[in-house]
Amino acid sequence: MAGGKTRSGQGSAPSARPRQRGRRRLSVDERRDELIEAALGLFSTKSPEDVSIDDVAAAAGASRALVYHYFGGKYELYIAALASAAKQLSVLLEPPTEGTPIERLQISLKRYFDFVESHAPGYTALLRGGPADRSGEVGEIVDGIRQLLLGRILHAMDVETPTPVLRITLRSWMASVETAGLDWLENRDVTREELERLLVDHLVVLLHVAGQHEPAIADLFERLAQEELPTGDT
Numbered sequence: 001m002a003g004g005k006t007r008s009g010q011g012s013a014p015s016a017r018p019r020q021r022g023r024r025r026l027s028v029d030e031r032r033d034e035l036i037e038a039a040l041g042l043f044s045t046k047s048p049e050d051v052s053i054d055d056v057a058a059a060a061g062a063s064r065a066l067v068y069h070y071f072g073g074k075y076e077l078y079i080a081a082l083a084s085a086a087k088q089l090s091v092l093l094e095p096p097t098e099g100t101p102i103e104r105l106q107i108s109l110k111r112y113f114d115f116v117e118s119h120a121p122g123y124t125a126l127l128r129g130g131p132a133d134r135s136g137e138v139g140e141i142v143d144g145i146r147q148l149l150l151g152r153i154l155h156a157m158d159v160e161t162p163t164p165v166l167r168i169t170l171r172s173w174m175a176s177v178e179t180a181g182l183d184w185l186e187n188r189d190v191t192r193e194e195l196e197r198l199l200v201d202h203l204v205v206l207l208h209v210a211g212q213h214e215p216a217i218a219d220l221f222e223r224l225a226q227e228e229l230p231t232g233d234t
Helices: 002-024 028-043 053-060 064-071 074-092 101-118 120-129 137-156 164-187 192-211 215-228
Strands: none
Touching (some): 028 053, 028 064, 064 074, 074 101, 101 164, 101 192, 120 164
């Protein structure tokens, strides 16, 4: 009996050690992604200045030297983290091809908030990075994703080239969407469905105001309002 237990113990120990080593044996890309994910989690709750390489290493269960090996320094890691968040969002926001303009806009907005909810650290880090370094790589990443969002909105409304007034109106609305996303993550005191509906209604109203300054936008408003506000109460 004792001998059997000894053989069993000897047989189980070697199998446990390889599994543990195998858990950490990641490819270069997998290890890099793991570090980025840890960094996004930290950057979503603290400013970049308050996050150290040691913090990222500890969060990822890695060594400080490994973080430096992959990224060179904290700024490079921060840029990689923001770029990762932007890429995830751009994939989700592939423009829908069916439905009315309002329906396509609703689909795009739903996908946007899918990202907000499922990738809260990346979303928060992405937006917090914008004002800090508008002239550098951070600003380029944030501006790039905002240009992408503007293109998706225009596609949803069947507009190829916006006039200056329409562009300003849409960018103002996009700022509201970003603020609403951050507020919702912090409070969650309205449902996502309510928030998404509210934001679509906001856009229709903004277009109504802009239409008073430009006839082409007035025509666009009338078209969208007939879909969103079928009673004609505008």
